[in-house]
Amino acid sequence: MAISFESAFAGHDKFLKFRSDRSAVLANNIANADTPNYKARDISFSSAMSKAQNDALKMRSTNTKHFERATKSIKEEESLFYRVASQPSLDGNTVDLQREQAEFAQNSLKFDTSFMFLDRKISSMKKALNGGR
Numbered sequence: 001m002a003i004s005f006e007s008a009f010a011g012h013d014k015f016l017k018f019r020s021d022r023s024a025v026l027a028n029n030i031a032n033a034d035t036p037n038y039k040a041r042d043i044s045f046s047s048a049m050s051k052a053q054n055d056a057l058k059m060r061s062t063n064t065k066h067f068e069r070a071t072k073s074i075k076e077e078e079s080l081f082y083r084v085a086s087q088p089s090l091d092g093n094t095v096d097l098q099r100e101q102a103e104f105a106q107n108s109l110k111f112d113t114s115f116m117f118l119d120r121k122i123s124s125m126k127k128a129l130n131g132g133r
Contacts, residue, residue, distance in 0.1 A: 008121060012114040018045065019111035025080065026104045029095050037092040040083040040100065 005013075022043045032038040085094035127133070 008125065009118060012118050012121075015114040016111065016118065018043070019107055019114065022107050023104065023111065026100055026107060029083075029100045030097065030104065033093070033095045033097045033100070035093060038095060039093075040085070040095045041080050042083050042103070043079050044081055 025041055025043055029040045029042075083094060086096055086099070088094065
């Protein structure tokens with residue numbers, strides 16, 4: 001019986017990718033907290049999830065005579081959005097440093113949770129392959 005990593009990982013591998021991308025966006029916001037006219041950005045989980053579902057549902061052609069797909073998948077940039085400032089600053093910067101740090105910490109916890117789940121899944125698979133040793 002073949003092992004399906006996709007079902008074994010239960011999507012946590014994709015969650016790690018999303019959390020890593022979001023971490024980079026939030027870190028960029030924090031780094032530009034004092035940059036005039038910088039607009040804070042974030043990644044929407046729902047749009048990233050719909051992109052992943054669209055990618056999974058893509059038609060695959062097995063013959064050169066097959067038609068091309070009519071609709072295109074969502075680009076990665078479209079899952080990024082500009083965050084609305086709760087307290088706009090005079091220099092046009094929309095980064096709220098405390099909010100960004102809180103979002104970064106929450107994202108980090110969720111990343112660690114998915115990573116621990118994957119680590120335990122992989123170690124249990126190794127254990128099964130080694131015969132319980």
